[in-house]
Amino acid sequence: MNVKLLTTTRNGATATTQWNTRLRELAKQCLYSEALTLYLQMLRSGSPPNAFCFPFVLKSCASLVLPFSGKQLHCHVIRSGCDPEPFVLTSLISMYCRCSLIDDARKVFDENPKSRELTVCYNALLSGYALNSRVFNAVTLFKRMRKVGVSVNSVTLLALVPAFSVPEFLGVGRSLHGCCVKFGLDVDLSVANCLLTMYMKCGSIECGRRLFDQMPEKGLISWNAVISGYAQNGLATNVLELYREMLARGVCPDPVTLVGVLSSCAHLGARSVGGEVEQLIKSNGFGLNPFLNNALINMYSRCGNLVKAQAVFDAMSVKSVVSWTAIIGGYGMHGHGEIAIHLFDEMIKSGIKPDGAAFVSVLSACSHAGLTAEGMDYFTAMEGKYRLQPGPEHYSCVVDLLGRAGRLNEALELIKSMQVEPDGAVWGALLGACKIHRNIELAEFAFEKVIGREPANIGYYVLLSNIYSEAKNLEGVLKVRVMMRERKLKKEPGCSYVEYKGKVHLFLAGDRSHPQSEEIYRMLGELETLVKEPNGSKTNQERNKELLAGMGVHSEKLAISFGLLNTEPGAEIVVIKNLRVCEDCHLFLKLVSKIVDRQFVVRDATRFHHFRDGYCSCKDYW
DNA sequence: TTAGGGTTAG
Numbered sequence: 001m002n003v004k005l006l007t008t009t010r011n012g013a014t015a016t017t018q019w020n021t022r023l024r025e026l027a028k029q030c031l032y033s034e035a036l037t038l039y040l041q042m043l044r045s046g047s048p049p050n051a052f053c054f055p056f057v058l059k060s061c062a063s064l065v066l067p068f069s070g071k072q073l074h075c076h077v078i079r080s081g082c083d084p085e086p087f088v089l090t091s092l093i094s095m096y097c098r099c100s101l102i103d104d105a106r107k108v109f110d111e112n113p114k115s116r117e118l119t120v121c122y123n124a125l126l127s128g129y130a131l132n133s134r135v136f137n138a139v140t141l142f143k144r145m146r147k148v149g150v151s152v153n154s155v156t157l158l159a160l161v162p163a164f165s166v167p168e169f170l171g172v173g174r175s176l177h178g179c180c181v182k183f184g185l186d187v188d189l190s191v192a193n194c195l196l197t198m199y200m201k202c203g204s205i206e207c208g209r210r211l212f213d214q215m216p217e218k219g220l221i222s223w224n225a226v227i228s229g230y231a232q233n234g235l236a237t238n239v240l241e242l243y244r245e246m247l248a249r250g251v252c253p254d255p256v257t258l259v260g261v262l263s264s265c266a267h268l269g270a271r272s273v274g275g276e277v278e279q280l281i282k283s284n285g286f287g288l289n290p291f292l293n294n295a296l297i298n299m300y301s302r303c304g305n306l307v308k309a310q311a312v313f314d315a316m317s318v319k320s321v322v323s324w325t326a327i328i329g330g331y332g333m334h335g336h337g338e339i340a341i342h343l344f345d346e347m348i349k350s351g352i353k354p355d356g357a358a359f360v361s362v363l364s365a366c367s368h369a370g371l372t373a374e375g376m377d378y379f380t381a382m383e384g385k386y387r388l389q390p391g392p393e394h395y396s397c398v399v400d401l402l403g404r405a406g407r408l409n410e411a412l413e414l415i416k417s418m419q420v421e422p423d424g425a426v427w428g429a430l431l432g433a434c435k436i437h438r439n440i441e442l443a444e445f446a447f448e449k450v451i452g453r454e455p456a457n458i459g460y461y462v463l464l465s466n467i468y469s470e471a472k473n474l475e476g477v478l479k480v481r482v483m484m485r486e487r488k489l490k491k492e493p494g495c496s497y498v499e500y501k502g503k504v505h506l507f508l509a510g511d512r513s514h515p516q517s518e519e520i521y522r523m524l525g526e527l528e529t530l531v532k533e534p535n536g537s538k539t540n541q542e543r544n545k546e547l548l549a550g551m552g553v554h555s556e557k558l559a560i561s562f563g564l565l566n567t568e569p570g571a572e573i574v575v576i577k578n579l580r581v582c583e584d585c586h587l588f589l590k591l592v593s594k595i596v597d598r599q600f601v602v603r604d605a606t607r608f609h610h611f612r613d614g615y616c617s618c619k620d621y622w
Numbered sequence: 623t624t625a626g627g628g629t630t631a632g
Contacts, residue, residue: 020623052623059625090625123626158627194628224629231630256630263631294631325632357632 015047023056032060036069051082058091067099074108084112090120097128119151127159135163139172152179154188161194165201173198193221200229223251227260236264240273253280255289262295266302274299294322301330321352329361337369344378356388363397372405389419396425403433408442424454431460435467440476443467458489 019042026035039057042049049057054077061070074092082088089112096105105128108115115121122145129138142160146152157180164173177195180186186195192215199208212218212226223246230238243261246253253261258277265274278296286292293316300309313319313327324347331340344362347354354362359382366375379398382388390398395418402411411430415422427450434443447464454460461484468476484490 017623024623055624085624087625092625094626118625120626125626127626153626155626160627162628190628192628197629200629221629228629254630259630289630291631298632320631322632329632355632361632 015045016050016053019047020050020052020056023053027056027059030063032063035060036064036066049076049080049082051080051085051088054082054088055091058088058095062095062098065099067096067101070095070099070101071104084114086114086118086120089115090118090124093121093124093128097124097131100132102128102132102134116148117150119145119153119156122150123153123155123159126156130159130163133163135169135172138163152183152185154185154191157185157191158194161191161198165198167202170202170204173202187216189215189217189219189222193219193225196222196225197229200225200233203233205229205233205235218251220251220254220257224254224256224260227257231260231263231267234267236267236270239264240268240270255281255286255292258286259291259295262292262299266295266299269303271303271305274303288317290316290318290320290323294320294326297323297326297330301326301333304334306330306334306336319347319350319352321347321355321358324352325355325358325361328358328365332361332365332368335368337365337371337374340365340369341371341374354386354388356391356394359388359390360393360397363394363401367397367401367404370404372401372407375401392418392420392423392426395420395422396429399426399429400433403430404436406437408433408437408439412442422449424450424457424460427453428457428460428463431463435463435470438467438471440467440471440473455487456489458484461489 019038023035023038023042026032026038035056039049039053039060042053054073058070058073061067061073073095077083077088077092083092089108092108093105093115096102096108105125109121109125110116122141126138126141126145129135129141138160142156145156157176161173161176164170164176173195176198177186180191180195185191192211196208196211196215199205199211208226208229212222215222223242227239227242227246230236230242239260243253243257246257258281261277262274265271265277274296277299281287281289281292281296293312296312297309300306300312309327309330313323316323324343328340328343328347331337331343340362344354344358344365347358359378362378363375366372366378375398379390379394382390382394395414398414399411402408402414408430411433415426415430418426427446431443431446431450434440434446443464447460450457450460461480465477465480468474468480
């Protein structure tokens with residue numbers, strides 16, 4: 001510990017000042033435990049604490065969340081007679097709030113008449129209510145503050161607004177926005193950022209974006225708030241667009257920006273943007289940021305590059321449960337259940353306690369790989385050994401696990417035994433299993449349940465219709481269609497995202513709105529002919545070379561792949577021979593190409609399709 | 623010499 005002992009001078013007041021100066025320095029550098037050690041040394045040296053030292057030590061207790069020490073400090077404050085000092089009162093309130101002792105904070109506030117006249121004390125308590133999700137207390141206090149005429153400042157709103165960043169409180173949030181305008185505080189950049197975040201977290205994306213566009217000055221936090229907001233609301237293309245705009249305007253991204261961008265790359269499979277971000281992380285020295293590394297693992301896993309995901313994971317010196325979950329999920333989603341299980345066990349051996357999300361990743365890995373017994377063991381251990389209450393997300397994995405193994409009745413019994421209300425995904429998993437095992441009776445039952453919860457989810461209607469169709473039950477197919485028509489449900493057209501130099505283009509089936517669609521379709525037509533062409537005297541490779549030569553391209557790196565789709569930089573064209581694909585994949589496959597000069601890489605919008613030996617792994621379609 | 627606040631991963 002780097003704490004210098006201060007020499008006591010003959011003058012006690014000077015000594016106290018020196019202690020206080022040192023305490024202030026440590027608190028400023030966020031060296032909180034050092035600050036507390038120094039405070040103890042100060043007491044031992046016989047130097048009496050005065051009002052000016054308490055804010056620093058109280059802040060240290062608050063930051064380290066040390067409620068017991070905080071309470072002791074409160075006694076010191078009272079003993080030293082400093083409690084009526086406004087800044088000591090505020091520090092005390094803040095300390096109690098940060099230690100989640102909100103009633104103690106309120107007691108300090110109520111017992112000191114002075115605090116009830118001060119904006120700072122209201123702000124500290126409001127922030128405490130907001131941090132501890134006591135929204136009604138926060139509103140009441142804010143109303144009282146205005147009623148008694150205590151002035152509201154920007155910090156008041158910064159403390160208050162985050163409490164209403166959930167959809168059900170959007171109305172309150174809007175009225176607070178009105179307050180900001182009324183008090184002229186909406187021009188404050190921090191307040192605007194705070195409101196922006198509130199709108200994004202409430203899912204009120206348009207309002208957030210409007211506010212952002214209207215901001216005369218935008219800071220990095222403003223850009224980050226919108227980027228993260230888009231990312232959390234699944235608007236991955238908007239994230240990449242805004243990120244481009246940000247770079248074009250010369251705003252430098254920070255790790256927070258890049259986490260949002262990477263999660264969107266993972267969503268879209270935009271591997272090249274992801275790679276660019278990784279370069280940026282390296283060149284900016286952000287390589288040790290755990291948030292970024294977790295986001296990279298997730299991005300590479302979802303983009304199918306498990307080797308890189310593993311490399312990022314291996315290089316992390318401190319691996320959190322999130323890091324482990326990301327890599328386990330990566331192996332799980334690509335069917336490597338055994339590796340996922342091994343990693344899960346390694347995680348436990350390394351002393352990390354799994355949380356709910358970690359169990360979701362291992363359970364889904366088991367269900368994807370058909371590891372029924374192992375999955376059931378984990379599910380049992382979750383509650384028995386780790387004392388984690390399984391949620392609907394866990395039950396849906398286990399229903400899927402049992403269902404795929406043909407244990408439909410057990411799956412149904414499990415749903416019936418659930419302590420929590422089963423959601424659409426749980427019944428949906430059972431419905432999916434009924435399709436695999438052609439159980440129409442149970443499918444109808446599961447369908448009723450799932451539709452009761454998610455009446456507008458078209459996927460389930462399509463699933464039931466396919467079950468009827470496979471059983472040649474045309475009456476059933478018709479029944480589902482009528483139901484869909486009556487409910488005015490229409491299947492959204494599938495679409496593909498095309499990533500071109502980091503910009504994402506959206507294509508619908510038969511879509512010709514893209515400015516270069518003529519060239520794109522001509523190229524696709526040529527490729528399609530090539531794929532359909534029966535084996536003649538020329539090899540595919542020779543034909544591809546001819547095709548490219550016709551386009552004026554002479555490349556040695558021409559890739560003809562019959563395995564996984566290859567969109568690595570070296571592979572200009574990927575042709576898949578004798579491929580049988582589902583209807584949904586059709587447009588996707590038609591677009592599977594990286595046109596040499598145009599640099600188009602295409603991936604499916606909704607999920608990743610992996611092709612092995614010419615077969616799409618979407619087994620549901622077989 | 624002093625107190626209160628906003629953006630990040632599965």
